[in-house]
Amino acid sequence: MEMIPKEKGVLLMSAKNIPVMCVDSNAIIVFETYDCFSNQILTEDQPFSSVGWNKINPATGPLFVNGAEPGDILKVEILDIKIASQGVMTTAPNLGVLGQIVTGETTKVIFIQGEKAIFNDKIQIPIKPMIGVIGTAPATEEIPTGTPGAHGGNMDCKKIIKGSTLYLPVNVPGALLSMGDLHAVMGDGEIVVCGLEIPGEVEVKVSVVKGESLPLPMLVDKEKVITIASAETLDEAAKMATIHMHQFLVEHLDIGIDEAGMLLSLVGDLRICQVVDPLMTARMEFPQWILDQYEYTLK
Ligand code: CA
Ligand code: CA
Numbered sequence: 001m002e003m004i005p006k007e008k009g010v011l012l013m014s015a016k017n018i019p020v021m022c023v024d025s026n027a028i029i030v031f032e033t034y035d036c037f038s039n040q041i042l043t044e045d046q047p048f049s050s051v052g053w054n055k056i057n058p059a060t061g062p063l064f065v066n067g068a069e070p071g072d073i074l075k076v077e078i079l080d081i082k083i084a085s086q087g088v089m090t091t092a093p094n095l096g097v098l099g100q101i102v103t104g105e106t107t108k109v110i111f112i113q114g115e116k117a118i119f120n121d122k123i124q125i126p127i128k129p130m131i132g133v134i135g136t137a138p139a140t141e142e143i144p145t146g147t148p149g150a151h152g153g154n155m156d157c158k159k160i161i162k163g164s165t166l167y168l169p170v171n172v173p174g175a176l177l178s179m180g181d182l183h184a185v186m187g188d189g190e191i192v193v194c195g196l197e198i199p200g201e202v203e204v205k206v207s208v209v210k211g212e213s214l215p216l217p218m219l220v221d222k223e224k225v226i227t228i229a230s231a232e233t234l235d236e237a238a239k240m241a242t243i244h245m246h247q248f249l250v251e252h253l254d255i256g257i258d259e260a261g262m263l264l265s266l267v268g269d270l271r272i273c274q275v276v277d278p279l280m281t282a283r284m285e286f287p288q289w290i291l292d293q294y295e296y297t298l299k
Helices: 234-252 257-267 288-293
Strands: 002-004 021-023 027-033 059-065 073-083 086-091 106-113 116-118 124-126 130-135 152-154 165-169 175-183 200-209 218-220 224-231 269-274 280-287
Touching: 002 021, 002 059, 021 027, 027 059, 027 175, 059 130, 059 200, 073 130, 073 175, 130 165, 175 200, 224 234, 224 288, 234 257, 234 269, 234 280, 257 280, 280 288
Parallel strands: 002 027, 021 059
Antiparallel strands: 027 200, 059 175, 073 165, 073 200, 086 106, 106 116, 116 124, 130 152, 130 175, 165 218, 218 224, 224 280, 269 280
Protein backbone atom coordinates (compact mmCIF):
# COMPACT_ATOMS: atom_id res chain seq x y z
CA MET A 1 0.00 0.00 0.00
CA GLU A 2 1.26 3.45 -0.81
CA MET A 3 2.04 5.84 2.01
CA ILE A 4 2.52 9.59 2.05
CA PRO A 5 5.36 10.26 4.52
CA LYS A 6 4.87 12.83 7.25
CA GLU A 7 7.65 15.02 5.87
CA LYS A 8 5.39 15.83 2.91
CA GLY A 9 2.94 18.24 4.40
CA VAL A 10 1.34 21.66 4.39
CA LEU A 11 0.42 24.41 6.85
CA LEU A 12 -2.24 25.90 4.56
CA MET A 13 -5.06 24.18 2.74
CA SER A 14 -4.82 25.79 -0.66
CA ALA A 15 -5.45 25.19 -4.35
CA LYS A 16 -1.83 26.29 -4.86
CA ASN A 17 -0.36 23.31 -3.00
CA ILE A 18 1.50 20.88 -5.22
CA PRO A 19 0.10 17.35 -4.82
CA VAL A 20 2.55 14.88 -3.31
CA MET A 21 0.74 11.87 -4.77
CA CYS A 22 -2.01 11.13 -7.32
CA VAL A 23 -4.39 8.19 -7.01
CA ASP A 24 -7.52 6.94 -8.75
CA SER A 25 -10.92 7.00 -7.11
CA ASN A 26 -11.42 4.03 -4.73
CA ALA A 27 -7.70 3.92 -3.88
CA ILE A 28 -6.55 2.92 -0.42
CA ILE A 29 -3.67 4.93 0.92
CA VAL A 30 -1.88 5.67 4.19
CA PHE A 31 -1.10 9.16 5.48
CA GLU A 32 1.75 9.19 8.00
CA THR A 33 1.25 12.14 10.32
CA TYR A 34 3.25 14.24 12.75
CA ASP A 35 1.58 15.29 15.96
CA CYS A 36 0.33 18.89 16.04
CA PHE A 37 3.75 20.07 17.26
CA SER A 38 5.60 18.43 14.33
CA ASN A 39 6.89 15.90 16.90
CA GLN A 40 8.99 18.66 18.51
CA ILE A 41 7.90 18.10 22.12
CA LEU A 42 9.35 14.87 23.45
CA THR A 43 10.04 15.67 27.11
CA GLU A 44 8.21 17.51 29.89
CA ASP A 45 10.83 20.27 30.09
CA GLN A 46 9.80 21.52 26.64
CA PRO A 47 7.00 24.12 26.86
CA PHE A 48 4.42 24.83 24.17
CA SER A 49 6.19 28.13 23.38
CA SER A 50 9.34 26.25 22.39
CA VAL A 51 7.55 25.14 19.21
CA GLY A 52 7.53 27.74 16.45
CA TRP A 53 4.18 28.64 14.90
CA ASN A 54 5.53 27.33 11.61
CA LYS A 55 5.55 23.89 13.23
CA ILE A 56 1.99 23.89 14.56
CA ASN A 57 -0.72 21.71 13.02
CA PRO A 58 1.06 20.30 9.97
CA ALA A 59 -1.15 18.24 7.66
CA THR A 60 0.28 15.47 5.49
CA GLY A 61 -0.51 15.80 1.79
CA PRO A 62 -2.10 16.95 -0.32
CA LEU A 63 -3.33 13.94 -2.22
CA PHE A 64 -4.71 14.45 -5.73
CA VAL A 65 -7.63 12.14 -6.53
CA ASN A 66 -7.99 11.62 -10.26
CA GLY A 67 -11.38 12.53 -11.65
CA ALA A 68 -12.41 14.73 -8.72
CA GLU A 69 -13.86 17.94 -10.12
CA PRO A 70 -15.31 20.99 -8.39
CA GLY A 71 -18.87 20.21 -7.33
CA ASP A 72 -18.14 16.53 -6.65
CA ILE A 73 -17.89 15.09 -3.17
CA LEU A 74 -14.82 13.34 -1.79
CA LYS A 75 -15.76 10.32 0.27
CA VAL A 76 -13.05 9.44 2.78
CA GLU A 77 -13.51 6.12 4.56
CA ILE A 78 -11.32 5.93 7.66
CA LEU A 79 -10.16 2.32 7.56
CA ASP A 80 -7.61 2.46 10.36
CA ILE A 81 -5.79 4.84 12.68
CA LYS A 82 -2.52 3.68 14.23
CA ILE A 83 -0.92 5.85 16.89
CA ALA A 84 2.54 6.03 18.43
CA SER A 85 3.30 4.86 21.96
CA GLN A 86 3.97 8.36 23.30
CA GLY A 87 1.73 11.42 23.17
CA VAL A 88 1.86 14.87 24.71
CA MET A 89 -0.37 17.60 26.12
CA THR A 90 0.41 21.23 26.92
CA THR A 91 -1.21 24.16 28.69
CA ALA A 92 -0.33 27.81 28.27
CA PRO A 93 -1.69 31.07 29.72
CA ASN A 94 -4.38 32.80 27.62
CA LEU A 95 -4.98 29.68 25.57
CA GLY A 96 -8.27 27.84 25.59
CA VAL A 97 -11.28 27.88 27.89
CA LEU A 98 -9.09 27.90 31.03
CA GLY A 99 -6.51 30.31 29.65
CA GLN A 100 -7.04 32.80 32.50
CA ILE A 101 -6.88 30.05 35.13
CA VAL A 102 -4.08 27.67 34.20
CA THR A 103 -0.94 28.38 36.18
CA GLY A 104 1.45 28.47 33.27
CA GLU A 105 3.07 26.42 30.59
CA THR A 106 2.89 22.80 31.57
CA THR A 107 3.83 19.88 29.38
CA LYS A 108 2.71 16.35 30.10
CA VAL A 109 4.06 13.36 28.23
CA ILE A 110 1.52 10.55 28.23
CA PHE A 111 2.38 6.99 27.27
CA ILE A 112 0.05 4.55 25.57
CA GLN A 113 0.00 1.00 26.88
CA GLY A 114 -2.28 -1.34 25.01
CA GLU A 115 -5.61 0.43 24.66
CA LYS A 116 -5.01 2.84 27.55
CA ALA A 117 -3.37 6.25 27.96
CA ILE A 118 -1.48 6.35 31.26
CA PHE A 119 -2.51 9.79 32.58
CA ASN A 120 -1.13 9.32 36.10
CA ASP A 121 -0.73 6.57 38.65
CA LYS A 122 -4.48 6.52 39.34
CA ILE A 123 -5.97 7.17 35.90
CA GLN A 124 -5.71 5.13 32.72
CA ILE A 125 -7.93 6.51 29.98
CA PRO A 126 -9.27 4.22 27.23
CA ILE A 127 -7.93 5.53 23.94
CA LYS A 128 -10.20 6.48 21.03
CA PRO A 129 -7.88 7.63 18.23
CA MET A 130 -9.34 10.43 16.10
CA ILE A 131 -8.28 12.84 13.37
CA GLY A 132 -8.19 16.53 14.35
CA VAL A 133 -7.29 18.05 10.98
CA ILE A 134 -8.66 16.66 7.70
CA GLY A 135 -9.77 18.67 4.72
CA THR A 136 -9.67 19.52 1.06
CA ALA A 137 -8.39 22.67 -0.62
CA PRO A 138 -10.80 25.64 -0.62
CA ALA A 139 -11.60 27.09 -4.05
CA THR A 140 -9.74 30.39 -3.69
CA GLU A 141 -8.88 31.06 -0.04
CA GLU A 142 -5.74 29.71 1.60
CA ILE A 143 -6.84 28.47 5.01
CA PRO A 144 -4.30 27.64 7.73
CA THR A 145 -4.43 23.98 8.77
CA GLY A 146 -5.27 25.18 12.29
CA THR A 147 -8.60 26.64 11.15
CA PRO A 148 -11.79 24.65 10.48
CA GLY A 149 -14.41 25.50 7.86
CA ALA A 150 -16.60 24.29 5.03
CA HIS A 151 -13.53 22.54 3.58
CA GLY A 152 -13.05 20.51 6.78
CA GLY A 153 -9.70 21.42 8.33
CA ASN A 154 -9.15 21.64 12.07
CA MET A 155 -12.64 20.44 13.04
CA ASP A 156 -11.41 18.48 16.07
CA CYS A 157 -14.49 16.28 15.87
CA LYS A 158 -13.99 13.26 18.09
CA LYS A 159 -16.31 11.19 15.91
CA ILE A 160 -13.77 11.12 13.03
CA ILE A 161 -12.45 7.71 14.01
CA LYS A 162 -11.74 4.30 12.47
CA GLY A 163 -14.89 2.99 10.82
CA SER A 164 -16.39 6.39 10.09
CA THR A 165 -16.78 7.95 6.64
CA LEU A 166 -16.22 11.65 6.08
CA TYR A 167 -17.70 13.52 3.10
CA LEU A 168 -15.80 16.64 2.06
CA PRO A 169 -16.34 19.15 -0.74
CA VAL A 170 -14.28 19.03 -3.91
CA ASN A 171 -13.49 22.68 -4.62
CA VAL A 172 -10.52 22.23 -6.94
CA PRO A 173 -9.50 19.51 -9.41
CA GLY A 174 -8.13 16.49 -7.53
CA ALA A 175 -9.70 17.68 -4.24
CA LEU A 176 -6.24 17.96 -2.56
CA LEU A 177 -6.88 16.03 0.63
CA SER A 178 -4.56 16.47 3.57
CA MET A 179 -4.71 15.47 7.23
CA GLY A 180 -2.89 15.44 10.54
CA ASP A 181 -3.31 16.35 14.22
CA LEU A 182 -4.23 12.91 15.52
CA HIS A 183 -5.44 12.60 19.10
CA ALA A 184 -5.23 9.34 21.07
CA VAL A 185 -8.30 10.62 22.90
CA MET A 186 -10.08 13.98 23.24
CA GLY A 187 -13.21 15.23 24.99
CA ASP A 188 -15.82 17.41 23.28
CA GLY A 189 -14.65 21.00 23.56
CA GLU A 190 -10.89 20.40 23.55
CA ILE A 191 -10.70 22.61 26.63
CA VAL A 192 -6.97 23.40 26.88
CA VAL A 193 -6.49 23.49 23.07
CA CYS A 194 -5.12 20.00 22.76
CA GLY A 195 -6.20 16.42 22.84
CA LEU A 196 -3.68 13.71 23.58
CA GLU A 197 -1.50 14.86 20.67
CA ILE A 198 0.25 11.97 18.97
CA PRO A 199 1.92 10.97 15.70
CA GLY A 200 0.49 8.09 13.71
CA GLU A 201 -0.75 6.64 10.46
CA VAL A 202 -4.20 6.88 8.93
CA GLU A 203 -5.37 4.40 6.32
CA VAL A 204 -8.16 5.73 4.14
CA LYS A 205 -10.10 4.82 1.04
CA VAL A 206 -10.84 7.85 -1.13
CA SER A 207 -13.69 7.88 -3.64
CA VAL A 208 -15.19 10.52 -5.86
CA VAL A 209 -18.97 10.86 -5.58
CA LYS A 210 -20.64 12.62 -8.49
CA GLY A 211 -24.12 14.02 -8.88
CA GLU A 212 -24.85 14.14 -5.15
CA SER A 213 -25.64 17.16 -3.02
CA LEU A 214 -24.95 16.96 0.70
CA PRO A 215 -24.50 19.62 3.38
CA LEU A 216 -20.75 19.27 3.93
CA PRO A 217 -18.72 18.35 5.85
CA MET A 218 -20.77 15.31 6.76
CA LEU A 219 -19.75 12.24 8.74
CA VAL A 220 -21.36 8.82 8.91
CA ASP A 221 -20.80 5.84 11.16
CA LYS A 222 -22.84 2.72 11.90
CA GLU A 223 -25.15 4.55 14.28
CA LYS A 224 -25.14 8.20 13.33
CA VAL A 225 -25.17 10.58 10.43
CA ILE A 226 -23.54 13.84 11.48
CA THR A 227 -23.34 17.34 10.05
CA ILE A 228 -20.36 19.43 11.15
CA ALA A 229 -20.22 23.22 10.97
CA SER A 230 -17.73 25.89 12.03
CA ALA A 231 -18.35 29.60 12.64
CA GLU A 232 -17.07 32.56 14.64
CA THR A 233 -19.30 31.72 17.58
CA LEU A 234 -20.49 28.41 18.96
CA ASP A 235 -24.08 29.66 18.67
CA GLU A 236 -23.68 30.19 14.94
CA ALA A 237 -21.87 26.88 14.47
CA ALA A 238 -24.62 25.03 16.35
CA LYS A 239 -27.32 26.69 14.29
CA MET A 240 -25.50 25.96 11.04
CA ALA A 241 -24.95 22.26 11.89
CA THR A 242 -28.66 21.99 12.73
CA ILE A 243 -29.82 23.73 9.56
CA HIS A 244 -27.52 21.49 7.51
CA MET A 245 -29.04 18.34 9.02
CA HIS A 246 -32.55 19.70 8.56
CA GLN A 247 -31.76 20.46 4.93
CA PHE A 248 -30.45 16.90 4.51
CA LEU A 249 -33.63 15.37 5.98
CA VAL A 250 -35.93 17.49 3.85
CA GLU A 251 -34.00 16.99 0.60
CA HIS A 252 -32.97 13.36 0.86
CA LEU A 253 -35.63 11.71 3.03
CA ASP A 254 -38.50 13.81 1.71
CA ILE A 255 -39.63 14.65 5.23
CA GLY A 256 -41.74 17.83 5.54
CA ILE A 257 -40.03 20.97 6.80
CA ASP A 258 -41.85 21.13 10.13
CA GLU A 259 -41.85 17.39 10.70
CA ALA A 260 -38.09 17.28 10.08
CA GLY A 261 -37.70 20.00 12.73
CA MET A 262 -39.73 17.93 15.18
CA LEU A 263 -37.61 14.85 14.48
CA LEU A 264 -34.44 16.84 15.13
CA SER A 265 -35.96 18.02 18.39
CA LEU A 266 -36.73 14.43 19.41
CA VAL A 267 -33.72 12.39 18.32
CA GLY A 268 -31.11 14.85 17.03
CA ASP A 269 -28.22 15.50 19.39
CA LEU A 270 -26.52 18.86 19.03
CA ARG A 271 -22.98 18.65 20.36
CA ILE A 272 -19.80 20.66 20.66
CA CYS A 273 -16.70 19.58 18.73
CA GLN A 274 -14.31 22.31 19.88
CA VAL A 275 -14.40 25.86 21.25
CA VAL A 276 -10.71 26.76 21.08
CA ASP A 277 -9.73 27.07 17.42
CA PRO A 278 -9.99 30.25 15.27
CA LEU A 279 -13.59 29.21 14.47
CA MET A 280 -15.84 27.16 16.78
CA THR A 281 -17.15 23.77 15.61
CA ALA A 282 -20.44 22.05 16.43
CA ARG A 283 -22.14 18.95 15.12
CA MET A 284 -25.66 17.61 14.82
CA GLU A 285 -25.95 13.84 15.26
CA PHE A 286 -28.96 12.03 13.84
CA PRO A 287 -29.70 8.30 14.16
CA GLN A 288 -29.01 6.03 11.18
CA TRP A 289 -32.01 3.82 11.97
CA ILE A 290 -34.32 6.56 10.78
CA LEU A 291 -32.49 6.70 7.45
CA ASP A 292 -32.95 2.92 7.31
CA GLN A 293 -36.72 3.36 7.74
CA TYR A 294 -36.67 5.51 4.62
CA GLU A 295 -34.36 3.00 2.89
CA TYR A 296 -31.86 5.80 2.31
CA THR A 297 -28.14 5.02 2.14
CA LEU A 298 -25.43 7.56 1.47
CA LYS A 299 -23.40 6.77 -1.64
CA1 CA B 1 -6.81 20.44 16.41
CA1 CA C 1 -4.56 18.80 18.32
